[in-house]
Amino acid sequence: xxxxxxxxxxxxxxDILIGQGLLDAQAPWRDLPRAAxxxxxxxxxVAPLYAQRLQQALAPHYARRLVIELPDGEAHKDWNSLNLxxxxxxxxxxxxxxxxxxxxxGVVGDMTGFAAACYMRGVPFVQVPTxxxxxxxxxxxxxxxxxxxxxKNMIGAFYQPQRVVCDLDTLDSLPPRELSAGLAEVxxxxxxxxPAFLDWIEQNIGALMARDKAALAHAVKRSCEIKAAVVGQDxxxxxxxxxxxxxxxxxxxxxAGLGYGEWLHGEAVGCGMxxxxxxxxxxxxxxAEFLERLRQLIARAGLPTVGPRLGAERxxxxxxxxxxxxxxxxxxxxxxxxxxxxxxxxxxxxxRDVLDACTR
Amino acid sequence: xxxxxxxxxxxxxxDILIGQGLLDAQAPWRDLPRAAxxxxxxxxxVAPLYAQRLQQALAPHYARRLVIELPDGEAHKDWNSLNLxxxxxxxxxxxxxxxxxxxxxGVVGDMTGFAAACYMRGVPFVQVPTxxxxxxxxxxxxxxxxxxxxxKNMIGAFYQPQRVVCDLDTLDSLPPRELSAGLAEVxxxxxxxxPAFLDWIEQNIGALMARDKAALAHAVKRSCEIKAAVVGQDxxxxxxxxxxxxxxxxxxxxxAGLGYGEWLHGEAVGCGMxxxxxxxxxxxxxxAEFLERLRQLIARAGLPTVGPRLGAERxxxxxxxxxxxxxxxxxxxxxxxxxxxxxxxxxxxxxRDVLDACTR
Numbered sequence: 004x005x006x007x008x009x010x011x012x013x014x015x016x017x018d019i020l021i022g023q024g025l026l027d028a029q030a031p032w033r034d035l036p037r038a039a040x041x042x043x044x045x046x047x048x049v050a051p052l053y054a055q056r057l058q059q060a061l062a063p064h065y066a067r068r069l070v071i072e073l074p075d076g077e078a079h080k081d082w083n084s085l086n087l088x089x090x091x092x093x094x095x096x097x098x099x100x101x102x103x104x105x106x107x108x109g110v111v112g113d114m115t116g117f118a119a120a121c122y123m124r125g126v127p128f129v130q131v132p133t134x135x136x137x138x139x140x141x142x143x144x145x146x147x148x149x150x151x152x153x154x155k156n157m158i159g160a161f162y163q164p165q166r167v168v169c170d171l172d173t174l175d176s177l178p179p180r181e182l183s184a185g186l187a188e189v190x191x192x193x194x195x196x197x198p199a200f201l202d203w204i205e206q207n208i209g210a211l212m213a214r215d216k217a218a219l220a221h222a223v224k225r226s227c228e229i230k231a232a233v234v235g236q237d238x239x240x241x242x243x244x245x246x247x248x249x250x251x252x253x254x255x256x257x258x259a260g261l262g263y264g265e266w267l268h269g270e271a272v273g274c275g276m277x278x279x280x281x282x283x284x285x286x287x288x289x290x291a292e293f294l295e296r297l298r299q300l301i302a303r304a305g306l307p308t309v310g311p312r313l314g315a316e317r318x319x320x321x322x323x324x325x326x327x328x329x330x331x332x333x334x335x336x337x338x339x340x341x342x343x344x345x346x347x348x349x350x351x352x353x354x355r356d357v358l359d360a361c362t363r
Numbered sequence: 364x365x366x367x368x369x370x371x372x373x374x375x376x377x378d379i380l381i382g383q384g385l386l387d388a389q390a391p392w393r394d395l396p397r398a399a400x401x402x403x404x405x406x407x408x409v410a411p412l413y414a415q416r417l418q419q420a421l422a423p424h425y426a427r428r429l430v431i432e433l434p435d436g437e438a439h440k441d442w443n444s445l446n447l448x449x450x451x452x453x454x455x456x457x458x459x460x461x462x463x464x465x466x467x468x469g470v471v472g473d474m475t476g477f478a479a480a481c482y483m484r485g486v487p488f489v490q491v492p493t494x495x496x497x498x499x500x501x502x503x504x505x506x507x508x509x510x511x512x513x514x515k516n517m518i519g520a521f522y523q524p525q526r527v528v529c530d531l532d533t534l535d536s537l538p539p540r541e542l543s544a545g546l547a548e549v550x551x552x553x554x555x556x557x558p559a560f561l562d563w564i565e566q567n568i569g570a571l572m573a574r575d576k577a578a579l580a581h582a583v584k585r586s587c588e589i590k591a592a593v594v595g596q597d598x599x600x601x602x603x604x605x606x607x608x609x610x611x612x613x614x615x616x617x618x619a620g621l622g623y624g625e626w627l628h629g630e631a632v633g634c635g636m637x638x639x640x641x642x643x644x645x646x647x648x649x650x651a652e653f654l655e656r657l658r659q660l661i662a663r664a665g666l667p668t669v670g671p672r673l674g675a676e677r678x679x680x681x682x683x684x685x686x687x688x689x690x691x692x693x694x695x696x697x698x699x700x701x702x703x704x705x706x707x708x709x710x711x712x713x714x715r716d717v718l719d720a721c722t723r
Contacts, residue, residue: 089511121519122518153453160485329458
C-alpha cells in the first residue's frame with residue numbers, strides 16, 4: 004500500500020512514493036535508470052539498520068551494489084565527506100550511468116544529490132529518506148548542497164532525483180529529537196500554504212508524536228503535495244519557492260552561530276518560525292494570536308521556541324550572508340495572512356526587537 | 364568589428380562574440396545580468412595583462428568589481444583552487460546575483476564555470492577566453508569541471524555561460540606552445556565535421572602560426588559554428604556531442620600518465636588525434652593516407668605526433684576510467700569518413716597496436 008505524489012517539472016518530473024514496507028517491496032525499485040552499478044550512500048547510523056535491505060531490493064536490477072558510509076551529522080556535510088564519495092566511485096570504476104541511492108536523512112540526501120550532480124557532470128540518483136524531515140522536505144525538490152564554514156548550503160546545485168521513496172516504517176527507528184525536528188517542517192506548510200492543514204496538525208499533534216502511521220502518512224503526503232506544487236511553479240527559487248524557507252533565515256543563523264550539529268536543523272527551524280512569526284506580527288501583518296498559536300504548536304511538537312543568546316549583532320551578521328540576502332539587504336519570509344507567505348525586507352531595529360524577545 | 368555565433372539551447376541560448384579590440388569596447392559588456400558585484404576570476408599570468416582592462420570595461424555596469432587570481436596551470440585545476448573562489452566570494456559577501464567573468468584559458472574557464480554552477484546553487488557567468496584553445500573549444504558549450512587525482516574533469520557540471528567574448532588581440536600574448544595547443548582543437552573540427560575546413564586549415568596553417576588576424580578570425584568563427592551546431596543538438600553529451608572528444612581519450616591518458624601540466628591539453632589532444640586516426644585506419648574505417656595527412660598537419664601546427672612511452676597497459680588502465688567508458692568497455696571516437704565521426708568500442712589488442720605504433 005503506497006500513495007504517490009507527482010512533481011511536475013517537465014522532463015525532470017518524478018514521483019514521490021509514500022507508504023509502509025516500501026524498502027522490502029518490489030515496485031518502488033522497478034523502472035529506474037539501468038546501470039551496471041548501484042551505489043547506496045548512507046551514514047554509519049543508518050547503514051546497520053537499512054543498507055542491507057536496500058541492497059537486496061536493488062539486487063534484481065543492478066549487478067553490482069556498493070555501500071558508501073559517511074560519518075553521521077550536519078558537521079560532516081562538507082567537502083571532505085563529498086570527496087569520500089568521489090574517491091570511492093572512481094576507485095570502483097563507476098561509470099556515468101551509475102545510479103546513486105541516498106539512504107538516510109537530509110544531510111545524506113543533500114550530499115548524495117550534490118555528488119550525483121557533479122560526478123562525471125551528472126549521474127542519476129534516487130532519494131530514500133529515512134527521517135521525517137527528509138521525507139517531508141529535503142528529499143523533495145532537487146536542492147542539493149554542502150556547507151561552507153561561512154554559511155550553510157552555500158555550495159550546491161539544483162538537481163532533481165529520479166524518484167523519492169518514503170518508507171514510513173523507517174520512522175520507527177528515529178530518535179525523538181529527530182521526529183520533532185521533522186515536525187517543524189510539517190508545521191511550516193500550514194502558515195505558508197494551507198490553514199486547514201495547520202488545523203489538522205493541531206488536532207493530530209499527539210498522534211504524530213506517538214508515530215501513528217495513518218497520521219504520519221497524511222502529514223508526509225500533504226507536505227509533499229504542497230512542496231511539489233510550489234517547486235513545480237519555481238524550481239530554481241527565483242521567487243515563490245523562497246516561502247518554503249519560512250523560519251529558515253533565523254534558523255540558519257542559530258545553526259551557524261552555535262556550530263553546525265549543536266541544534267538539529269529542524270529544531271533551529273522550529274525556533275526560527277517563532278521568530279519569523281514574531282516579525283510578521285511586529286510588521287503589522289498578523290495579529291499577536293498567530294504568534295501564540297504557532298509557538299504553542301511548536302512547543303507541543305517538542306521543539307525549542309526560545310533561541311540561544313548569541314547577541315543581536317551576531318545574528319544579523321550571520322543572516323547577512325544568507326542566500327536570500329541581495330545587495331546586502333536581508334529579506335525574510337513572513338506571513339501575510341494564514342496560508343500566505345511573502346518575502347519582505349525588515350529594518351534592523353525591528354529584527355533586533357524580535358531577537359531580544361525570542362532569545363534567552 | 365566583431366562577428367557573432369549563436370548557440371541555440373532554448374532558454375539557455377547565448378552569443379559568442381569574436382573580434383579584435385573587444386576587451387576595450389562597450390558593446391560586449393552591455394545587457395548582461397545586473398548585479399551589485401562582478402567578479403573577474405583569472406590567473407597570475409593573465410591578470411597583469413588584462414584584468415585591469417576588463418575591470419574598466421565592466422565599471423559602467425557593476426558598482427563593485429573584484430579580481431580573484433588563481434595559480435596558473437592544469438595542475439591547479441582542483442578543489443583547492445575552486446575553494447579559493449568560494450572563500451573569497453563568501454568573505455566579500457557576494458550574493459546570488461553576482462556575475463563571474465572567466466578571464467583566461469581553459470583551466471580558468473572550466474573552474475570559473477564550475478564555481479558559478481555551484482556557488483549558492485548557481486550564479487551567472489561570462490566566458491572571456493584569452494587562449495586560442497579556450498576560444499575555439501573550452502569556453503563554448505557549458506562543460507565545466509575540476510580534475511580528480513584519478514581522472515581529468517571527473518567532477519563538474521553542464522552549466523552554460525551568459526555570453527562568450529573572444530578578443531582575438533589577446534592571442535598576441537600567447538606563448539607559441541599555447542598557440543599550437545589551440546590549433547589542435549581547430550584541426551579537430553575538420554575530420555569530425557567539415558572536410559572543406561580541413562582543406563582550409565592545411566592551406567592557412569602558416570598564416571595561423573604567424574597569428575594573422577584574418578586567418579585566426581575565420582578559424583575561431585568556423586570552430587565555434589561547428590561546436591555550436593553539435594552542442595545545440597546534444598547539450599549533455601548523450602550521443603553526438605562525444606565526437607568533439609576526437610583524440611581526447613588517448614590525450615587524457617597522456618596528460619594523466621605524465622601528470623597534469625607536463626604536456627598542455629592541446630598537445631596531448633594533437634598527439635591523441637594521431638592515435639585515434641591510426642585506430643580508425645586499423646579498424647578499416649579510413650585509408651592510411653588519412654593518418655599521414657593528419658599527422659603532417661598536426662606536426663606543421665607545432666604539435667607532438669608521438670606519445671610518451673608509458674606502456675600499453677598503463678594507457679589502457681588510464682583510459683578505462685575515462686567518462687566515455689561504460690560498463691568497463693572503452694569507447695573511442697573514430698573517423699568513419701572525412702567529416703564524419705562516431706563512437707566505437709575497440710579490442711584491447713588493436714589499441715595496443717596503436718599505442719606501440721604511436722609512442723616512443
